[in-house]
Amino acid sequence: MTSLELKNHQVWHDFTEVLENIDADALIKEHLELCDYKICGYWDERDNYYEEIVLPRNLETELVTSSIGVNRNQRFIQLKFILNSTNDDNLENKLIIGNLTLIYNENMEFINENWSLDVDFLENCK
DSSP states (O other): OOOOOOTTSHHHHHHHHHHHTSOHHHHHHHHHHHTTTEEEEEEOTTOOEEEEEEOOTTEEEEEEEEEEEEOSSOEEEEEEEEEEEEETTEEEEEEEEEEEEEEEETTSOEEEEEEEEOHHHHHHTO
């Protein structure tokens, strides 16, 4: 059996360099603006369907994980963000309303998105 250690391999340095050079804030801001802070056709964890969900405009985002994936036919970058809404009365009181994962191909072209939202909180914001 061949033993392979990657912890000091150049691949980790290369991956880290790629991920550090991505402007994640610009990518999520562009994505939210393109969808006009709306999600169409959302199914929640209880199998409830929402034709449209409108996100608050005071939404703040935080990149929590980034990764590079490889499968047989493609390579991709995955960025996972936490979505926070601030209370207008108390800007320090941030409420996590969900997360958004954005996936891009190796040319940084958008491939897919995955939303996970606290729909009850969003319904009460209306």
